[in-house]
Amino acid sequence: MDPSLLRVEDLTVRFSRRGMPELTAVKAVNLELAQGEALGVVGESGSGKSTLARAIVSIQRLTSGTVEIDGHDLSRYKRVPLHLRRKVQMVFQDPASSLDPRQRVGSAVEEPLTVHSLLERSERKARVAEILQMVGLNEHHAARFPHELSGGQRQRVAIARALAVSPQLIVCDEAVSALDVSVQAQIINLLIKLQDQLGLGLIFIAHDLTVVRHLAHRVAVMHQGRIVETGPTAQVYDHPQHPYTMALLSAVLPAHPDDRLPDRIMLNADVGELDEPTERTPIGGCAFRSSCWRWKENGEHAICATTEPQLDEISAHHLHACHFPTAKAILPAGGQ
Ligand SMILES: Nc1ncnc2c1ncn2[C@@H]1O[C@H](COP(=O)(O)OP(=O)(O)OP(=O)(O)O)[C@@H](O)[C@H]1O
Ligand code: SF4
Ligand SMILES: [Mg+2]
Numbered sequence: 426m427d428p429s430l431l432r433v434e435d436l437t438v439r440f441s442r443r444g445m446p447e448l449t450a451v452k453a454v455n456l457e458l459a460q461g462e463a464l465g466v467v468g469e470s471g472s473g474k475s476t477l478a479r480a481i482v483s484i485q486r487l488t489s490g491t492v493e494i495d496g497h498d499l500s501r502y503k504r505v506p507l508h509l510r511r512k513v514q515m516v517f518q519d520p521a522s523s524l525d526p527r528q529r530v531g532s533a534v535e536e537p538l539t540v541h542s543l544l545e546r547s548e549r550k551a552r553v554a555e556i557l558q559m560v561g562l563n564e565h566h567a568a569r570f571p572h573e574l575s576g577g578q579r580q581r582v583a584i585a586r587a588l589a590v591s592p593q594l595i596v597c598d599e600a601v602s603a604l605d606v607s608v609q610a611q612i613i614n615l616l617i618k619l620q621d622q623l624g625l626g627l628i629f630i631a632h633d634l635t636v637v638r639h640l641a642h643r644v645a646v647m648h649q650g651r652i653v654e655t656g657p658t659a660q661v662y663d664h665p666q667h668p669y670t671m672a673l674l675s676a677v678l679p680a681h682p683d684d685r686l687p688d689r690i691m692l693n694a695d696v697g698e699l700d701e702p703t704e705r706t707p708i709g710g711c712a713f714r715s716s717c718w719r720w721k722e723n724g725e726h727a728i729c730a731t732t733e734p735q736l737d738e739i740s741a742h743h744l745h746a747c748h749f750p751t752a753k754a755i756l757p758a759g760g761q
Contacts, residue, residue, distance in 0.1 A: 465641030531567030656743030
């Protein structure tokens with residue numbers, strides 16, 4: 426696969442907050458994505474997934490670092506030119522709010538073609554029909570308003586709008602999270618089909634780790650703005666190495682008899698229910714240590730408190746950031 430569709434280097438996004446220290450929402454993230462590849466991004470609420478996504482599609486200003494799409498460094502522009510902007514499109518969680526309630530579906534799908542000055546007016550209708558068909562809708566839907574569609578159909582329209590400008594990369598931020606499970610499966614299958622047909626790169630952000638497993642070739646696990654583990658999806662899901670990934674997975678997947686994962690590893694706050702962190706950058710060391718059972722197993726070793734672990738390869742293309750990489754040797758209390 427061509428590794429150069431997306432290259433993110435050292436991406437950091439900080440937010441200033443009135444009367445409070447700056448918040449580092451994304452910290453020194455590196456990513457690569459090939460054409461036709463799907464990357465799942467998981468992590469609990471507030472871990473920086475959406476901020477990373479928004480930075481990649483140029484709707485969030487970077488504090489530092491670079492985002493390169495198809496060889497073009499988008500981060501060097503204050504306002505990214507349209508011909509580069511259309512290479513990467515985003516699909517949001519709630520299509521009801523991303524679609525104009527007064528705009529018919531056909532017109533909503535045609536709009537990006539007009540904005541980007543693609544095709545003659547006479548050709549646009551045919552293109553809209555073609556795109557609607559690609560996402561499993563038809564000309565009858567073109568005449569409807571968003572409120573006349575189901576949630577799944579509205580998300581298909583949002584995907585059609587993203588596809589209209591022939592992007593190379595689509596970033597889906599919780600794109601199926603608001604849908605019923607059966608509808609989620611339909612949209613996931615649609616994304617897989619489109620990706621196959623069009624050779625699209627896909628970044629798929631989800632709370633639901635089981636959804637990501639179906640769709641992503643690779644997965645990146647985010648904790649407090651950093652990627653703490655990344656690798657081929659099957660490898661990460663079947664042999665998680667970082668204590669945080671193990672905790673996330675143990676919350677949703679049944680323990681595998683061979684992998685020695687405990688039934689459920691509890692974090693200090695339950696996964697997905699963290700309050701807004703007040704202090705995201707403990708002075709030095711690993712940001713996960715207050716929840717880390719492996720740290721405790723290692724006698725609260727000083728290195729976890731003094732030195733931030735860097736991503737390190739533990740097997741082919743599988744990296745994690747932990748000073749104690751031998752996950753199998755050290756289990757939390759209650760593990761097998
Ligand atoms: N515009 C902003 N100004 C200040 N802080 C922000 C802003 N956007 C996000 N944040 C903060 O940055 C952190 C990361 O937020 P982000 O939305 O990226 O998390 P997330 O992983 O997408 O969470 P969720 O799963 O709940 O969608 C959070 O603490 C959030 O409050
Ligand atoms: S570096 Fe230390 S605190 Fe961080 S995950 Fe590894 S063992 Fe836990
Ligand atoms: Mg989010």
